[in-house]
Amino acid sequence: MLILMKSNPSKEQVDGVVAKITQLGYKPHLIPGEHDVAVGITGNETALDPETFIALDGVKECIPVTKPYKLAGRAFKKTDTSFQVGNATFGPGSFVVIAGPCAVESEEQTLRIARAVKAAGAAVLRGGAYKPRSSPYAFRGMGVDGLKILKLASKETGLPVITEALDPESLEKVYEYADIIQLGTRNMQNFSLLDLVGKLDKPVMLKRGMSATIEEWLQAAEYIMSGGNTKVILCERGVRSFDTNTRNMVDLGGVLAVRNLSHLPVCVDPSHGTGKRFMVTPMSRAALALGANAVMIDVHDRPAEALCDGPQAILPDEFAELVKTLRQLAPPLGLKLA
Secondary structure (H helix, E strand, O other), X not given: OEEEEOOOXXXXXXXXXXXXXXXXXXXXXXXXXXXXXXXXXXXXXXXXXXXXXXXOOOEEEEEOOOOOOOOOEOOOOOOOOOEEEOOEEEOOOEEEEEEEOOEOOOHHHHHHHHHHHXXXXXXXXXXXXXXXXXXOOOOOOOOHHHHHHHHHHHHHHOOOEEEEOOOHHHHHHHHHHOOEEEEOHHHOOOHHHHHHHHOOOOOEEEEOOOOOOHHHHHHHHHHHHHOOOOOEEEEEOOEOOOOOOOOOEOOHHHHHXXXXXXXXXXXXXXXXXXXXXXXXXXXXXXXXXXXXXXXXXXXXXXXXXOOOOHHHOEOHHHHHHHHHHHHHHOHHHOOEEO
């Protein structure tokens, strides 16, 4: 349920509503506006009676929320969420370009590529220190050594870092070294890990599961937000389909749908989504045009030597051209590159 307060409510009125919700054993969530305040309620397993709250001082209206994703949905929050990471703003009016190698392979390789994407205009550096792989014999990342390299690259370039955590142990290390915690497609429904991330104070990028519906994706975000962490970025990275021409099917219609259903910023990962180098630039342009808030792109200057996903990585020169194009396309759409 969403409780709408009258215009410019007093602190005592808001505190009274919060106290009543807490007394009933539910969890209150303050949603401040410019002149209004709303209070969301979670933790109830059945529908609540509006009469329980409508008589409270300062309450204007009680709105039932039927969606299972309450905090992530627009019923609770009409305006788009916005937050800052370094110099990048995730939210309305901005388009964030995240770029870097799929995997940290060495200090020299990571610094080399970090310098290139920084020079081209990336706002956030990506790189995998822990790599979940389908084969146990594939390169699975450098672990903590990789995180230290990413930190070194961040200090040199000034770019904040996003990297993936796989489990509670790696999450502890990623939290220490990274600015944004990434949860990959295989962990979208790792509910115990979602609970842990929800207790942290760093932004989280939640990739859509490879076979997940949009509602399941939003409910996974709800796990994180119900723990108190509201800085969530939803990332469309492609879902499985019957076709083998691309690695996955990038669901651009799903991006539009989730933007309509949720106030959270949305990122598109065309690299993992398509698995094809020549598709990355067109897909990135499409992501900007249809209203995504960010793209995350694999860049490698020696893709034939890459230890992970070389065929989907674009070259630094290609990335620079892509950013140049995005800068030209953004203003007519009322956007600016972060």
